[in-house]
Amino acid sequence: xxxxxxxxxxxxxxxxxxxxxxxxxxxxxxxxxxxxxxxxxxxxxxxxxxxxxxxxxxxxxxxxxxxxxxxxxxxxxxxxxxxxxxxxxxxxxxxxxxxxxxxxxxxxxxxxx
Amino acid sequence: xxxxxxxxxxxxxxxxxxxxxxxxxxxxxxxxxxxxxxxxxxxxxxxxxxxxxxxxxxxxxxxxxxxxxxxxxxxxxxxxxxxxxxxxxxxxxxxxxxxxxxxxxxxxxxxxxxx
Numbered sequence: 001x002x003x004x005x006x007x008x009x010x011x012x013x014x015x016x017x018x019x020x021x022x023x024x025x026x027x028x029x030x031x032x033x034x035x036x037x038x039x040x041x042x043x044x045x046x047x048x049x050x051x052x053x054x055x056x057x058x059x060x061x062x063x064x065x066x067x068x069x070x071x072x073x074x075x076x077x078x079x080x081x082x083x084x085x086x087x088x089x090x091x092x093x094x095x096x097x098x099x100x101x102x103x104x105x106x107x108x109x110x111x112x113x
Numbered sequence: 114x115x116x117x118x119x120x121x122x123x124x125x126x127x128x129x130x131x132x133x134x135x136x137x138x139x140x141x142x143x144x145x146x147x148x149x150x151x152x153x154x155x156x157x158x159x160x161x162x163x164x165x166x167x168x169x170x171x172x173x174x175x176x177x178x179x180x181x182x183x184x185x186x187x188x189x190x191x192x193x194x195x196x197x198x199x200x201x202x203x204x205x206x207x208x209x210x211x212x213x214x215x216x217x218x219x220x221x222x223x224x225x226x227x228x
């Protein structure tokens with residue numbers, strides 16, 4: 001069994017300040033972990049993924065995430081927020097072999113000028 | 114190249130009617146997934162296809178829901194005797210193979226409203 005907990009339903013930041021979106025996971029297997037982003041009325045887009053290679057994963061648009069097995073965490077960060085980053089972000093876990101994705105409830109990122 | 118497409122983009126129906134939602138995956142992707150996104154429930158897995166077979170139907174919420182895939186390509190999700198609680202955005206995704214580490218590419222979704 002696998003599960004994902006996104007610790008914040010909403011995060012508000014000012015443009016130019018750092019972003020931290022928190023995610024904890026639970027998995028019986030060596031997990032693959034993903035962050036997806038969903039802009040309003042748009043489909044889900046992959047930001048980055050971890051699949052047991054480097055623990056620090058760099059994604060698109062300046063986002064990165066660090067896999068910490070001891071903390072069962074996969075937090076998403078960005079040094080400087082941009083207005084276009086305002087969207088809903090989903091942390092996702094998948095087990096080994098064939099596995100469906102298990103989504104967190106999502107974190108809405110709000111960016112103010 | 115073309116991504117995952119879904120039709121219709123919006124569907125409004127009356128309670129009790131049947132609806133069909135269509136998904137065209139990325140060409141060459143053998144794995145296809147249906148999810149449902151509703152307020153307060155997040156994203157829920159419905160069904161997974163590998164080729165034309167569905168090894169995992171565990172997410173279908175009731176026997177009113179069914180899906181098929183033909184020719185290893187297009188998939189149709191059918192909801193019979195729709196209920197108001199079926200209102201949601203239905204998302205389709207495909208991946209090259211059905212491996213957990215493979216990126217799933219999502220379509221834009223079909224927004225279903227049951228009146």
